[in-house]
Amino acid sequence: MFEKVLIANRGEIALRVHRACQEMGIRTVAVHSTADANAMHVRLADESVCIGPPPARDSYLNIPAILSAAAITGADAIHPGYGFLSENAEFASIVEQHGIAFIGPSPDHIRMMGDKIEAKRTMARLGVPLVPGSDGPVDTIEEAEAVARRIGPPVLIKAAAGGGGRGMKVARTIEDVADAFRIARTEAKAAFGNDAVYMEKYLDRPRHIELQVLADTHGNVVHFGERDCSLQRRHQKLVEEAGSPALDAAERDRLGATVTAALREIGYRNAGTLEFLYQDGQFAFIEMNTRLQVEHPVTEMVCGVDLVREQIRIAAGIPLGFGQDEIRFNGHAIECRITAEDPDTFLPTPGKVTTYHAPGGLGVRVDSALYAGYTVPPYYDSLVAKLVVHGADRAMALMRLRRALEEFVIDGIATTLPLHRRIVEDAEFGAGDYTIHWLERFVARGPEPESA
Secondary structure, three states: OOOOOEEEOOOHHHHHHHHHHOOOOEEEEEEEEHHHHHOHHHHOOOEEEEEEEEOOHOOOHHHHEEEEEEHHHOOOOOHHHHHHHHOOOHHHHHHHHOOOOEEOHHHHHHHHHEEEEEEEHHHOOOOOOOEEEOOOOOHHHHHHHHHHHHHHOEEEEEEEEOOOOOEEEOOOOHHHHHHHHHHHHHHHHHHHHOEEEEEOOOOOEEEEEEEEEEEOOOEEEEEEEEEEEEEOOOEEEEEEEEEOOOOHHHHHHHHHHHHHHHHHHHOOOOEEEEEEEEOOOEEEEEEEOOOOOOOOOHHHHHHHHHHHHHHHHHHOOOOOOOOHHHHOOOOOEEEEEEEEOOOOOOOOOOOOOOOEEOOOOEEEEEEOOOOOEEEEEEOOOOOEEEEEEEEHHHHHHHHHHEEEEHHHHEEEEOHHEEEEEHOOHHHHHOOOOOOOOOHHHHHHHHOOOOOO
């Protein structure tokens, strides 16, 4: 087992990895920018190294600085968390070339799944169902219009190297394709340095279903069931559930068997999440994330497995200590992503947190690096806390979520807590009756006017 793990990240995920290491008797190294000198993960780690100024490109994306920190502290493994360098194949490769274990998938698999076109080709070859679309990249407007005629509008034009909704445009008619194609390529080039795009059929009422998997280096692959991540705004997830209100155990087992067989075939290792659109009883693969997901806690709450601990064990070459038939799905869990954003305009709200009180009680978990007096910097992602609740069933989980949201206090900055309080009181959400388009309409409606 590793003696010292460097955590190449910040915020709540750095703290999450630190806690798993501490429970395993592994010392930790925190890296940080000058803006994060007083961050909680820096305070709690066994050692810390400043790796640069506030901009991420000069610190958390600075590969030489991170490797230097690993060298001077004697770290024998690096955990990338999520975001930043977590899906950077070059980083994973360089880490391994320096004799340091990368706690994640192989560089080859990161590269394969990071190219959305290659990922779809691979999954199609392995029998995983896909959304109808182009067979590869679409290079010209004429090709794009031909694909749109073949699969029928509306169509979605997507960046091959993209994510998070950037480089993604909907064309609802053939006449709309040219403008959508040009805009998608321009955005893709600006965001990812790669203007390659591909096309998919745009589904009008799908749910976003993802499957959590773990694979060791001994050929064992298991899944931990599905998460429903359909509550999204501009392709950014706000609320996630495990399991999905729309699926039953038979559908979960069918999807899980298909996915684990595919990953076993390609020799995948460590954690991964395969994302699907689900409509009319059919799954369609859209992409795979070769890392730990933000929403992994809902899976942990339902399955009772520490996914970060398992990631570390797999990277150390230890086989999984359980098989698929030993994984139990217990109850229901829901996560709310709390961000430092205005709940109406969604503009970022960095600043000093004057009061912080996290909710508690049975079945309530908060993953956050906030504390009273902490200043949320303006340089990074706006996520400041994840509120996760668990109950024997969805009704109990919702009851606990309402209570926990009312208890949660973050003063000094605006957050999306008021929006989450509105969502949990909505009847359609309460019934689990929503698709990936539901939240956009909900937000557009705005708060109900207060009665006189």
